[in-house]
Amino acid sequence: MIETKKLDKIRRNNGGVDLNKNKSKLKIIPLGGLEQIGMNITVFEYEDDIVVVDCGIAFPEDEMLGIDLVIPDVNYLKMNQDKVRAIVLTHGHEDHIGALPYVLRQLNVPVYGTKLTIGLVENKLNEHKMLNDVKRTVVTPGQKIKLGDAFNIEFIRTNHSIPDPVALAIHTPAGGVVVHTGDFKVDYSPINGKPIDLQKFAELGKKGVLLLMADSTNAERPGYTQSESSVGRAFDDLFSNFKGKRIIVATFASNVDRVQQIIHAAGKYKRKVLVEGRSMVNVIGTAIELGYIKMPKKMMITFEELSQYREGQVVIITTGSQGEPLAALSRMAYDNHRHINIHENDKIIFSSKPIPGNEKSVSKVINTLFAKGAEVIFEDAHVSGHAYQEELKLIHTLVKPKYFIPIHGEVKHMRKHAELAENLGMKSDKITILAPGDVYEVNYRSAEVTGKITSDPIFVDGLGVGDVGNIVLRDRQKLSQDGLMTVVITVSKSTREVLAGPDIVSRGFVYVRESGDMMGEAREVVVKALEQCKRKNIRDWGGKMKTAMRDALRDFLWQQTKRNPMILPVIMEVDK
Ligand SMILES: [Zn+2]
Numbered sequence: 001m002i003e004t005k006k007l008d009k010i011r012r013n014n015g016g017v018d019l020n021k022n023k024s025k026l027k028i029i030p031l032g033g034l035e036q037i038g039m040n041i042t043v044f045e046y047e048d049d050i051v052v053v054d055c056g057i058a059f060p061e062d063e064m065l066g067i068d069l070v071i072p073d074v075n076y077l078k079m080n081q082d083k084v085r086a087i088v089l090t091h092g093h094e095d096h097i098g099a100l101p102y103v104l105r106q107l108n109v110p111v112y113g114t115k116l117t118i119g120l121v122e123n124k125l126n127e128h129k130m131l132n133d134v135k136r137t138v139v140t141p142g143q144k145i146k147l148g149d150a151f152n153i154e155f156i157r158t159n160h161s162i163p164d165p166v167a168l169a170i171h172t173p174a175g176g177v178v179v180h181t182g183d184f185k186v187d188y189s190p191i192n193g194k195p196i197d198l199q200k201f202a203e204l205g206k207k208g209v210l211l212l213m214a215d216s217t218n219a220e221r222p223g224y225t226q227s228e229s230s231v232g233r234a235f236d237d238l239f240s241n242f243k244g245k246r247i248i249v250a251t252f253a254s255n256v257d258r259v260q261q262i263i264h265a266a267g268k269y270k271r272k273v274l275v276e277g278r279s280m281v282n283v284i285g286t287a288i289e290l291g292y293i294k295m296p297k298k299m300m301i302t303f304e305e306l307s308q309y310r311e312g313q314v315v316i317i318t319t320g321s322q323g324e325p326l327a328a329l330s331r332m333a334y335d336n337h338r339h340i341n342i343h344e345n346d347k348i349i350f351s352s353k354p355i356p357g358n359e360k361s362v363s364k365v366i367n368t369l370f371a372k373g374a375e376v377i378f379e380d381a382h383v384s385g386h387a388y389q390e391e392l393k394l395i396h397t398l399v400k401p402k403y404f405i406p407i408h409g410e411v412k413h414m415r416k417h418a419e420l421a422e423n424l425g426m427k428s429d430k431i432t433i434l435a436p437g438d439v440y441e442v443n444y445r446s447a448e449v450t451g452k453i454t455s456d457p458i459f460v461d462g463l464g465v466g467d468v469g470n471i472v473l474r475d476r477q478k479l480s481q482d483g484l485m486t487v488v489i490t491v492s493k494s495t496r497e498v499l500a501g502p503d504i505v506s507r508g509f510v511y512v513r514e515s516g517d518m519m520g521e522a523r524e525v526v527v528k529a530l531e532q533c534k535r536k537n538i539r540d541w542g543g544k545m546k547t548a549m550r551d552a553l554r555d556f557l558w559q560q561t562k563r564n565p566m567i568l569p570v571i572m573e574v575d576k
């Protein structure tokens with residue numbers, strides 16, 4: 001029996017919750033977002049209530065050939081459909097909202113987010129013709145909402161590389177509060193809006209925080225991130241140096257504050273602004289409409305009006321900062337753009353950093369731009385939107401959590417973040433590095449991983465969702481590496497004899513015209529294999545003979561080339 005005084009103290013430390021009454025634990029299940037940057041989605045479950053935080057996509061990795069995007073597997077949510085109260089969003093980046101149209105189609109629940117976040121969600125739902133089917137609620141930082149019987153969620157203002165980000169204080173009967181930072185940085189002089197609400201973090205810390213889940217993206221970087229406003233000064237310098245030159249700035253469409261600063265610089269140096277790239281036009285349109293970007297109407301021009309101005313009188317803000325082959329800047333670089341040709345008078349500013357994995361395509365675009373005589377500028381025109389080590393330390397120190405889960409990072413980032421927490425005095429047994437699908441259960445007494453659910457990411461290719469799986473991908477990889485060889489044979493339905501062929505067609509394996517001998521020999525190999533079948537009285541065209549041809553050809557090609565193309569026998573049966 002705990003004495004009253006002690007119990008009072010525990011109650012105070014657990015947000016006033018009577019601990020004796022509540023034995024249930026809060027379950028936390030990340031369905032993605034860990035071991036990678038992308039596809040953030042986390043399930044919070046307490047008894048009969050579930051709240052989902054974020055619903056993002058991941059971009060495909062190099063080996064996921066032909067895949068457009070990757071979305072989370074929400075089977076667990078579908079199985080518990082009647083428990084799910086809402087999806088709560090921390091901010092409007094694709095890795096946090098991108099999967100909403102796909103997930104809401106399977107599971108229609110209300111969505112909560114701040115103004116810009118919901119504005120961007122509405123763009124997305126509109127594109128998928130789902131705007132009328134989904135209930136959206138705009139919340140403001142400082143607001144508290146009740147979801148189901150178990151959840152009270154408070155939105156806390158933070159800073160990031162998109163306006164309107166929030167952290168969440170998730171209150172449940174499990175005792176204490178869970179603080180989820182979302183993606184954040186500490187910016188004392190942000191462009192639009194106010195600095196992160198550090199008082200709120202401190203207040204929660206004082207009352208007692210059960211668990212902290214915090215952004216690990218930059219856990220490897222010492223020091224502090226620079227303020228977004230420092231980029232404005234860099235633009236000012238660059239613009240003043242580039243008088244008479246055409247300026248092209250590539251950045252993320254969603255970095256609304258960055259775009260605002262480019263517009264400020266344009267205004268100061270009397271340049272008109274032209275916006276190019278589908279996502280850039282969409283996001284800036286929404287941001288202007290909702291009041292996140294302020295610019296005089298006359299300042300924005302179209303391609304039709306471009307010829308009325310000298311090159312030194314315009315700045316073009318474009319997508320393509322990640323070297324994406326179809327984005328506007330890449331099209332300009334590779335001469336595929338309808339209106340813009342790159343030349344010596346161009347100053348091209350990359351106001352971005354390549355996301356890991358994109359370095360090669362970015363440097364290819366840069367080299368191409370340089371080769372056309374343009375100057376490409378990288379330095380000082382970008383700051384990160386994710387907290388560096390000193391900012392993480394600040395949040396840990398203010399929040400003083402009992403338990404800690406590093407989130408939003410590759411394994412190395414999460415490990416580094418765990419190490420940082422330990423260096424601040426946290427015991428290692430209070431820190432858990434989760435993997436997607438882990439079921440983590442927590443209350444004031446204990447925290448542990450108690451199970452695992454399957455959550456294999458789902459691939460989206462064109463209109464197909466989930467129809468391309470690992471087997472199809474394996475085929476695509478094989479095809480991309482060694483190509484394809486088809487063997488076509490026409491056989492008689494009645495006599496089972498070969499009427500024509502074998503004809504061999506190759507794609508992506510060798511260029512047939514220059515490999516006449518080998519193709520001839522390959523044909524012979526197939527003929528021999530068929531003769532052998534005949535001798536053994538094997539007449540089963542569909543099964544054994546197909547296999548015999550494939551095996552013989554594979555061995556031959558391997559011997560000749562040490563390559564292993566996909567071999568596709570095609571048997572055509574005709575009535576003859
Ligand atoms: Zn983000």
Ligand SMILES: [Zn+2]
Binds near residue numbers: 040095183408
């Ligand atoms: Zn993110």
